[in-house]
Amino acid sequence: MASLVIIKTGDAFPEVVDQHGDFEQLFIRRLNDALPEQLTLKVWDARLTATPPDDIAGAVITGSHSMVSEQPPWSEALKPWLQQALADNLPLLGVCYGHQLMAAAFGGISDYHPAGRESGTRTVRLTQAGQQDPLFSQLPGHFPAHLTHAQSVMQLPHGATILAHNCHDAHQALRYGPRQWSVQFHPEFSPPVMRAYIERQRAALRDQGDNPDQLLSEIIETPEATSLLQRFIGFI
Structure with missing residues (x-):
């Protein structure tokens, strides 16, 4: 049977794993309801093996606490596959x-953002x-999304299309081909997961001039962002 593969590239913080599940569980929870009978979900931990599962019909690549610019060997090994x-x-x-x-992997540059970390529920605009x-066309012109990242795509690959910004x-959000997309935000996150990330990052956020308590107060549900996961299945 063909599989939608979740390519695991990292682990969430221990308290997030304990209370809400690791990154792959967050995706599985969101994807399961929309999964057709002819598709199964599989997890490929790319840090542990360079050999992908058989019969891949599509793939979702998770977040990580690693940094793309530091070029971990397992991460570099994924580039030719992508x-x-x-x-x-x-x-x-x-x-x-x-x-x-x-x-x-497609020729762009990802590195630390000069403005620092972006965390919390922020507005994203198409x-x-x-x-x-x-x-993306069924989404409203602007919608809330959960974000936590220190690095960003700083230079686009040739031929990539910008779909969303803030x-x-x-x-x-970017598109690279007919059925290849990527998003900086986390459609798999729930408000409790977003809160846990801000609590963990309190000191770092304060150091760059952000107000963690205000960020916590602004966390809301992000159904439009989350809907991208279910809609993505329709392209497999």
Whole structure:
């Protein structure tokens, strides 16, 4: 049976894993309800093995606490696989680290954002291309999304299309091919997971001039962002 594969690139904080599940569980929870009978979900931990599962019909690449610019060997080993997947028109959706890794694999540059970390529930706005994109076009022109990242896509790969942006990051969502997308935000996060991340990052956020208590008070549900996961299945 064909599989939608969750490519695991990292672990969530221990308290998040204990209370809400690790990154792959967050995705499984969101994807299960929309999964057709002919598809199964599999997890490929790319840090442990370079050999992908058989019969991959599509892939979602998770977030990570690693940094793409530091080029971990397992992460570099994923780049040729992603390049081949793009050439084969395999449906792909990269999230956070997955977003930055896809951009780097396809010829862009991902690195630390000069404005620092972006955390919390922030507004993301569609570009004109995003409003016409088959995956994003059903979303409103602007919508809330959960974010936590220190690195960003700083330079686009050739041929990439910007689908969404906000005041912090010009590249919140990208398309690379007919069925290959990536997003900087976390459609798999729930408000409790977002709260746990801000609590963990309190000192770092204060140091860069953010108010963690205000960020906590602004956390809301993000159904539009989350809907991208279920809609992505329709392209497999």
